[in-house]
Amino acid sequence: MTTRIDTKFAALKAEGRPGFVSYIMSGDPNYDTSLEILRGLPDAGADIIELGMCFTDPMADGVAIQLAAQRALAGGQTLPKTLELVQEFRKQDSETPLILMGYYNPIYIYGVDAFLAAAKAAGVDGLIVVDLPPEEDDELCIPANKAGMNFIRLATPTTDEVRLPAVLQNTSGFVYYVSITGITGTAAAQQDAVAAAVGRLKAFTDLPIAVGFGITTPDQVAEIGSVADAAVVGSAIVRQIEANLDEHGKAKPGLVDAVLDYTRTLSQRLR
Amino acid sequence: MSTPNSYMTGPDERGLFGIFGGRFVAETLMPLILDLEREWGEAKLDLAFWEEFNMLAKDYVGRPSPLYFAERLTEELGGAKIYFKRDELNHTGAHKINNCLGQILLARRMGKTRIIAETGAGQHGVATATVCALFGLPCTVYMGATDVERQAPNVFRMRLLGAEIKPVTSGSGTLKDAMNEALRDWVTNVEDTFYIIGTAAGPHPYPAMVRDFQSVIGKEAKAQMLEREGRLPDSLVACIGGGSNALGLFHPFLDDKDVRIIGVEAGGHGLEGEEHAASLTGGKPGVLHGNRTYLLQDADGQIIEGHSISAGLDYPGIGPEHSWLRDVGRVEYVYAKDTEALEAFQLCCRTEGIIPALEPSHALAHVTKIAPDLPKDHIMIMNLCGRGDKDIFTVAKHLGFDMASVMGETTQ
Ligand SMILES: Cc1ncc(COP(=O)(O)O)c(C=O)c1O
Numbered sequence: 001m002t003t004r005i006d007t008k009f010a011a012l013k014a015e016g017r018p019g020f021v022s023y024i025m026s027g028d029p030n031y032d033t034s035l036e037i038l039r040g041l042p043d044a045g046a047d048i049i050e051l052g053m054c055f056t057d058p059m060a061d062g063v064a065i066q067l068a069a070q071r072a073l074a075g076g077q078t079l080p081k082t083l084e085l086v087q088e089f090r091k092q093d094s095e096t097p098l099i100l101m102g103y104y105n106p107i108y109i110y111g112v113d114a115f116l117a118a119a120k121a122a123g124v125d126g127l128i129v130v131d132l133p134p135e136e137d138d139e140l141c142i143p144a145n146k147a148g149m150n151f152i153r154l155a156t157p158t159t160d161e162v163r164l165p166a167v168l169q170n171t172s173g174f175v176y177y178v179s180i181t182g183i184t185g186t187a188a189a190q191q192d193a194v195a196a197a198v199g200r201l202k203a204f205t206d207l208p209i210a211v212g213f214g215i216t217t218p219d220q221v222a223e224i225g226s227v228a229d230a231a232v233v234g235s236a237i238v239r240q241i242e243a244n245l246d247e248h249g250k251a252k253p254g255l256v257d258a259v260l261d262y263t264r265t266l267s268q269r270l271r
Numbered sequence: 272m273s274t275p276n277s278y279m280t281g282p283d284e285r286g287l288f289g290i291f292g293g294r295f296v297a298e299t300l301m302p303l304i305l306d307l308e309r310e311w312g313e314a315k316l317d318l319a320f321w322e323e324f325n326m327l328a329k330d331y332v333g334r335p336s337p338l339y340f341a342e343r344l345t346e347e348l349g350g351a352k353i354y355f356k357r358d359e360l361n362h363t364g365a366h367k368i369n370n371c372l373g374q375i376l377l378a379r380r381m382g383k384t385r386i387i388a389e390t391g392a393g394q395h396g397v398a399t400a401t402v403c404a405l406f407g408l409p410c411t412v413y414m415g416a417t418d419v420e421r422q423a424p425n426v427f428r429m430r431l432l433g434a435e436i437k438p439v440t441s442g443s444g445t446l447k448d449a450m451n452e453a454l455r456d457w458v459t460n461v462e463d464t465f466y467i468i469g470t471a472a473g474p475h476p477y478p479a480m481v482r483d484f485q486s487v488i489g490k491e492a493k494a495q496m497l498e499r500e501g502r503l504p505d506s507l508v509a510c511i512g513g514g515s516n517a518l519g520l521f522h523p524f525l526d527d528k529d530v531r532i533i534g535v536e537a538g539g540h541g542l543e544g545e546e547h548a549a550s551l552t553g554g555k556p557g558v559l560h561g562n563r564t565y566l567l568q569d570a571d572g573q574i575i576e577g578h579s580i581s582a583g584l585d586y587p588g589i590g591p592e593h594s595w596l597r598d599v600g601r602v603e604y605v606y607a608k609d610t611e612a613l614e615a616f617q618l619c620c621r622t623e624g625i626i627p628a629l630e631p632s633h634a635l636a637h638v639t640k641i642a643p644d645l646p647k648d649h650i651m652i653m654n655l656c657g658r659g660d661k662d663i664f665t666v667a668k669h670l671g672f673d674m675a676s677v678m679g680e681t682t683q
Binding site (some may be wrong): 054055056057058059060062063070073078079080085103104105106107108109110130131132133134136153154155156157158159160161163167178181182183186187 | 566572
């Protein structure tokens with residue numbers, strides 16, 4: 001089974017360049033604006049899109065993404081609406097891989113089987129669920145793989161070589177290397193350490209390695225891109241949304257362009 | 272569901288009590304959790320570890336806590352014979368210290384050099400800061416910004432004890448957000464940091480480990496009751512926030528089939544609205560803070576803030592073992608409302624000369640509901656797990672007593 005994610009990484013390889021993965025929170029700052037941003041991301045250079053599913057208790061996220069989740073929740077975003085957003089996006093874009101990223105509880109409450117069916121039908125290609133380590137694979141990972149959806153696992157600096165095979169076992173699409181011990185949008189990734197870690201991972205898997213958490217500037221995108229198969233940026237893009245809100249938290253005119261222009265400055269460094 | 276042979280063997284090797292519990296944490300934490308599980312597995316079987324725990328429990332905490340026959344209360348209610356397990360007499364004023372003592376011994380054994388904790392009312396924060404002072408380890412306590420304001424005396428106590436208090440403004444700025452922030456700290460400082468969780472919840476092995484440290488309550492109570500009355504009690508009653516004092520009392524009695532066991536959650540303003548913290552009665556199973564358990568949540572799986580007059584009970588979840596004990600029917604779970612707890616609080620002051628914490632006042636509220644209809648030879652143990660010094664400001668406010676103006680008058 002080949003997914004959009006597999007196809008994309010094959011194409012990137014043929015082009016001989018690393019991919020750019022952009023993250024935004026679904027429904028941030030509201031449904032319509034995030035749909036507009038989502039639709040513009042491929043043209044702004046996003047090879048792969050990660051779309052956050054909001055949750056009240058995002059324990060692995062830093063302030064930027066916490067606030068994004070709060071804005072989305074305040075705007076009435078829910079998991080069904082996130083799936084609707086994906087469906088809308090897919091009407092105009094049938095190629096860009098789209099991954100949902102978030103926490104398990106909303107999926108668990110939706111119902112795993114119902115969620116997988118709805119996500120698949122909406123055009124979701126993969127899932128990253130932060131609080132489901134390999135020890136809990138029966139919950140969602142194995143059902144997702146059966147449903148033909150990639151389950152992308154996080155490998156971290158604390159994942160040692162004894163543990164790595166377990167982490168990689170049911171992973172597909174790519175491996176997401178978390179470049180720092182910490183939460184999203186805080187410390188800066190160090191190129192040397194990342195290069196070494198990617199090398200270590202490559203000894204265990206043929207899957208592409210994307211690196212994220214701690215990449216916030218165009219220079220870092222270029223640096224990390226040179227040692228990995230893809231670079232992921234989330235908090236820095238989300239902060240652009242925050243910076244373009246008025247004092248009532250409403251989108252200022254030009255928000256969508258500002259976010260997409262900024263995304264372009266990041267993605268261009270990998271082309 | 273079939274009845275197990277023993278209710279005391281859980282969790283299984285995956286940290287599950289039935290479907291509850293587990294290890295729902297980010298990969299960064301997983302190796303640490305496994306490490307902790309290994310170390311705890313060893314320490315648990317190490318006599319020297321328990322020798323030190325018991326020595327400190329005796330000389331520093333003041334254990335065993337008395338099992339006290341509350342005679343005037345018993346007369347007042349006119350039914351069951353009521354005993355208090357007096358963990359409010361512990362150093363720092365609550366049961367929380369039992370667990371902190373155990374965990375800091377484990378932290379030291381693991382060579383960790385920095386301690387973090389979350390706190391709601393501040394009782395667990397104070398207990399953690401206390402053991403950190405005792406062992407000379409730096410301590411950072413995460414506390415919701417709302418709670419920092421509500422619980423100023425405990426904030427000051429923690430400061431005096433040398434802890435750094437980090438007010439948490441993310442989310443809604445209460446206990447669950449403090450726990451999120453402590454987990455974020457832990458993910459960031461994995462090498463040197465030990466996270467002392469304050470209740471029998473969180474990823475495996477915390478629920479079982481905290482229960483084991485708190486079980487000192489039930490083991491003592493059992494021995495004391497056998498000595499005093501020559502038999503087991505007929506019922507046990509304890510309040511439930513995350514569930515640690517309750518499990519501590521309940522666990523050693525779980526296989527004593529004739530002992531009726533009742534957990535009392537915080538009913539806040541009542542279960543008709545959302546202003547309560549009764550996860551078992553008013554919530555449904557979900558995944559938060561590393562475990563599957565009953566949670567207060569909406570139809571989208573978003574977590575709802577708990578409410579209770581008692582800051583130590585307003586957690587939207589509950590330890591996973593309670594969720595299981597509920598589903599298998601071994602323990603009954605009920606709730607008491609804010610107003611009922613306030614009544615019970617005053618009753619305890621008046622009849623027994625004991626100012627209880629608002630948390631066990633919930634347990635007492637339930638005792639006042641059932642004791643009058645029970646026979647006089649029915650023996651009941653209630654866990655009086657905390658003293659009320661920390662709560663006098665809250666209670667004064669609810670009773671319309673203007674503490675500030677009285678203090679103003681006396682200083683003029
Ligand atoms: C005195 C007292 N009782 C009970 C609780 C609730 O916790 P648990 O249910 O874990 O015993 C607290 C928490 O702060 C407390 O301070």
